[in-house]
Amino acid sequence: MQFFRRTAAIIGACITLSLSSGTAFAEQAVPSVISACEPGYACETPLPVKVVIVSLFEIGNDEGDVAGEFQLWKERRGLTMRIPFPQSFHDLYYNPETQVLGMVTGIGTARSTAATMALGLDQRFDLTKAYWLVAGIAGIDPEDASIGSVAWSRYVVDGDLAHEIDPREIPTDWSFGYFPRGTKGPNDMTGKPDPSGGEVFQLNPSLEAWAYNLTKDIELPDSEEIAAERAKFVDYPHAQEPPFVLEGEQLSAMTFWHGKLMTDWANSWVRYWTSGKGEFVTSAMEDTGVLTSLTYLDEIGRANRDRVLVMRAGSNFTMPPPGVDAATYLLRENEGYAGLEAAVENLYTVGSKVVDELLDHWDRYEAVTP
Structure with missing residues (x-):
């Protein structure tokens, strides 16, 4: 001012x-x-x-x-x-x-x-004093939440840096043909992930917890459209809940993947890269790129890596409901995500709570990160 x-x-x-x-x-x-x-x-x-x-x-x-x-x-x-x-x-x-x-x-x-x-x-x-709020839509795992829900990430995991073998050629005891670098296959989970390789980024734990606690009790609006969509997921209790705010990890990958088997892979992938501390919740494409740059910018004092928050809202599920094949559901969703309107609205509602707190009390947060 x-x-x-x-x-x-x-x-x-x-x-x-x-x-x-x-x-x-x-x-x-x-x-x-x-x-x-x-x-x-x-x-x-x-x-x-x-x-x-x-x-x-x-x-x-x-x-x-x-x-x-x-x-x-x-x-x-x-x-x-x-x-x-x-x-x-x-x-x-x-x-x-x-x-x-x-x-x-x-x-x-x-x-x-x-x-x-x-x-x-x-x-x-x-x-130099700026807080960065990454706010985007995402696929969301029906095991964890419903479309319209907003997840604060504790970890952001890259899904592109990997080894890959066509699933039709993998050994019979492999669940996936896509496995982490530095391992001997998807069943080799004994290695210690290297956080310096660009595959995993941990957000500032105190800042993330502060943002989550500030917003976790926000009552997000429901609608007939997303209620009808989530009702199809009869075997997934969290998918049938109205939208809510939660914590959960974000997997960034350039490929728009979809399906039950791919969702199983995403959960396994995030567990490995977070050493079992993280829970895959949302899928998107860009967040490891943002964090890569901010990590380097922090090194020269152009940004503060500890002042980064990532939130993603579910615009669609990462897999189809029971009885629907993955290809059919993916192609239908590409015509228009069932939870798009709810997701962008809820991103603003939840994110604004954090932005307002920072701006209203800048005298507190300018020098000291929550």
Whole structure:
């Protein structure tokens, strides 16, 4: 706030009408002190950032149509200052009053890694005290929760770095043809996972627990549509519950996998990489990329790795209900996730509780991480 009070007398407040992704909306002009700074070059007056909202994709326009992960944050958080970000997938949006910055990385680990590193190295922003909130939709394991539920990750596990043999050629005693590097097969769980290899990231335990405890009692809305979908999972008690907030690990992989056998693999994979401490709950694509970049940025003081939170909301189940084959269910879900609307709404509801707490008590959280 002090930065903008100092510069307000010089640059004033300017609101312009602009077009973004084909939609007309009010957009706040970038202050001249920032617009004079070129992406990738030194900037004498970087924008202070308290919270970075990390969305992974948007469906169509940034506002005014079916909401993806970014739209509700942009509309409801007043992210009206558009900042060009040519070195990445999507322009950035900022609220100068709250100092919240919103980014869209693009789908997949490659884009999320590049986008996070590009932002972290962009000298137009002061991110040294920023909290990072990764908020995205996901597949969710019906053993653990229902669609619409929101899971805070304690660990994020990579599902791409691996050995693989076609399942039609695996030994008869192997459950999967996909197994961790450094092991002798999927049955070899005796090795000690190496956290330095990029396959597993542990989130700051105290920060994650703080966020979970702050939000665990939020009552999330239910709907007839998601109730009808979860009712099909007759053998899965947690899948039949209305949406709720829980803790559970996120598995990031570039392949959109699906099915009962793949869900069994995901549970085994997460157990191995977390040494039995983690529980697979959500599947997505980007989070290990975000954490890889933030880990490196922390090394040069451009970001604080201990100020990262990851939450994922179930937009679809990771496997079909009893009596439906995996291929049929996957292809049907690709036409529209049953829990998409609930997932993006609940992401905002739960995530906003954390953002509001940080902003309302910044005097407490600026210097000391919960």
